[in-house]
Amino acid sequence: MRRPRPFAVLATAWLTAAGGGVVSAVGGQDRPCRSDPHQAARVSEDTLYTEPIFSPDGRSIAYAAGLWPALDIWIAGADGSRARALTDDPVNAYQPRWSADGTGVVFASNRSGKYQVLSIGADGSNLRAVTPASEFDDDEPDLSADGERVVIDRTGTAIGRST
Numbered sequence: 278m279r280r281p282r283p284f285a286v287l288a289t290a291w292l293t294a295a296g297g298g299v300v301s302a303v304g305g306q307d308r309p310c311r312s313d314p315h316q317a318a319r320v321s322e323d324t325l326y327t328e329p330i331f332s333p334d335g336r337s338i339a340y341a342a343g344l345w346p347a348l349d350i351w352i353a354g355a356d357g358s359r360a361r362a363l364t365d366d367p368v369n370a371y372q373p374r375w376s377a378d379g380t381g382v383v384f385a386s387n388r389s390g391k392y393q394v395l396s397i398g399a400d401g402s403n404l405r406a407v408t409p410a411s412e413f414d415d416d417e418p419d420l421s422a423d424g425e426r427v428v429i430d431r432t433g434t435a436i437g438r439s440t
Contacts, residue, residue, distance in 0.1 A: 328372055331355065332379045337399070339363075339373035339382050350384050352399060363401050370395075372416055377424035383407055385416035394418045394429055 325348065329340040336355050341348040350370045353360040363382065364370045370386040376396075381403070383396045389410035397404045407427055408415040417430035 330373060330375060332375050332399075333377060334379055337379070339375060341371035341373060341384075350382060350397070352382070361401075363397050363399075364404075372418060374418050374420055376420060377422060383418045383420060383427060385418060387414075391433070392416045394427060 323344055324342060325345050326340055326342045327348070329338050331338055337352055338355055338357075339350065339352050342351050343349050346369050347367055348369050348371045349365055350363045350373050351360055352363060364384075364386070366386070366388055368386060368388045370384055370388075372385045373382045374384070375382055379399065381396055381398045383394055385392050386395050387393075388395075391410060391412065392414040393410050394407040394415050395404060396407050407418070408429060413431050413433035415429045415431050419428050420426070421428075
């Protein structure tokens with residue numbers, strides 16, 4: 278599988294002094310961006326970087342990157358340095374969300390054939406299912422402030438399921 282190239286700056290947003298608008302620096306180019314925090318950015322012709330989210334302490338960024346539809350979960354320093362993949366699958370992994378204590382990330386993946394929510398340690402250890410593989414798609418995970426609960430978006434229809 279072809280891996281995304283490391284980069285100097287993943288995405289940095291700041292308020293401009295004059296207009297107060299958000300500006301995003303991706304791949305060394307400044308450009309205005311929408312207020313949508315999940316806006317995707319193509320840094321190269323074939324690699325997609327999307328859904329960056331700061332860790333609770335602000336020192337790291339988790340994001341999805343790769344060749345669609347096989348994105349992986351990555352972590353980098355807040356300045357884009359030290360980028361490393363947490364997942365390395367031929368399937369899609371996206372929508373990373375940090376745990377409250379910053380020691381792990383939950384994300385959606387279709388490694389079971391349907392989307393389900395998984396968690397992994399920030400060091401790449403302890404990959405586990407948060408929601409079971411089922412006939413439904415589970416994605417859009419978000420953690421409660423105390424890290425004890427996960428809310429998800431569940432879609433799909435139980436076709437051919439007997440009760």
